[in-house]
Amino acid sequence: MNLQNDIENLFSTQKDEWPKLEEAIRNLEDVKIKQFNWGDNISVKVQFNPSRITSTGANIDKHHIEERPCFLCEQNRPAEQKGITFLDKYIILCNPFPILSNHITIPLFSHVPQRIRHKIGEMLSLSEKLPDYIVFYNGPKSGASAPDHFHLQAGLKTPELTQGDNELRSCFIIEGSTISESVELFEEVYQFLRSLQPDEEEPMLNVITFVEDNNYKIHIFPRKAHRPKQYFDEGSKKMLVSPGALDMAGLFITVREEDFNKIEKQDIEDIYFQVSLPIM
Numbered sequence: 001m002n003l004q005n006d007i008e009n010l011f012s013t014q015k016d017e018w019p020k021l022e023e024a025i026r027n028l029e030d031v032k033i034k035q036f037n038w039g040d041n042i043s044v045k046v047q048f049n050p051s052r053i054t055s056t057g058a059n060i061d062k063h064h065i066e067e068r069p070c071f072l073c074e075q076n077r078p079a080e081q082k083g084i085t086f087l088d089k090y091i092i093l094c095n096p097f098p099i100l101s102n103h104i105t106i107p108l109f110s111h112v113p114q115r116i117r118h119k120i121g122e123m124l125s126l127s128e129k130l131p132d133y134i135v136f137y138n139g140p141k142s143g144a145s146a147p148d149h150f151h152l153q154a155g156l157k158t159p160e161l162t163q164g165d166n167e168l169r170s171c172f173i174i175e176g177s178t179i180s181e182s183v184e185l186f187e188e189v190y191q192f193l194r195s196l197q198p199d200e201e202e203p204m205l206n207v208i209t210f211v212e213d214n215n216y217k218i219h220i221f222p223r224k225a226h227r228p229k230q231y232f233d234e235g236s237k238k239m240l241v242s243p244g245a246l247d248m249a250g251l252f253i254t255v256r257e258e259d260f261n262k263i264e265k266q267d268i269e270d271i272y273f274q275v276s277l278p279i280m
Contacts, residue, residue, distance in 0.1 A: 003129040018080035048260035072107040072149040100155025107151035136245035143244025160250035169276035174218035206245035221248040222277035
């Protein structure tokens with residue numbers, strides 16, 4: 001089985017059967033992009049993607065989460081949305097609000113909370129099957145719009161998403177020749193982060209995994225805040241930015257055109273400073 005080919009076929013079929021997805025993919029081709037550079041080695045792209053407003057503005061208050069239907073559970077998903085089973089416990093779905101090319105969401109069949117510790121090996125197994133993709137995880141207080149239902153996401157690689165550590169924000173980089181070795185190294189980092197945030201059910205973090213040069217790569221972005229102050233500001237100071245794994249890696253998502261137009265290098269530096277947890 002070639003999972004990448006199966007996903008390509010899934011997108012082809014779903015675009016024919018699901019007009020909303022076909023329109024979303026077409027719109028993604030026309031999104032506005034601008035790029036900022038810090039020297040020769042650091043770059044951040046900013047994407048204007050209004051379709052992401054629901055995710056960016058998601059209310060993750062415990063009471064709200066408990067009251068609303070879970071959009072990742074099978075009974076609540078759109079009737080047109082079909083998928084591919086993975087490891088007999090996940091379903092690979094085309095994301096109808098894409099940020100990346102071939103953007104997929106991979107929820108567990110079961111409705112359990114967003115917790116990565118014992119699932120990092122499965123995340124790496126997915127990366128192994130998808131060498132042209134990055135797989136990413138948003139923690140329950142670090143960008144996940146469905147913190148009550150475990151899920152991964154993935155999309156085709158781009159350079160800014162694999163650049164790793166830089167002076168703008170913290171990033172642990174793990175590289176292993178096997179999944180088991182990589183899982184052991186991840187556990188060491190996880191326990192260290194847990195010691196820094198002992199009151200959290202899970203340390204605040206985002207994770208990106210991918211395979212490169214026959215090695216398994218894990219990029220862990222430790223967090224100290226879910227959203228920057230600009231998210232809560234009023235008037236001209238307001239900027240509706242809620243960083244997840246892709247933003248932390250180097251692809252900022254803006255859902256309002258006014259924010260896309262006004263965001264500058266100093267804003268990106270400030271947002272990273274507010275949400276990234278220093279580790280050195």
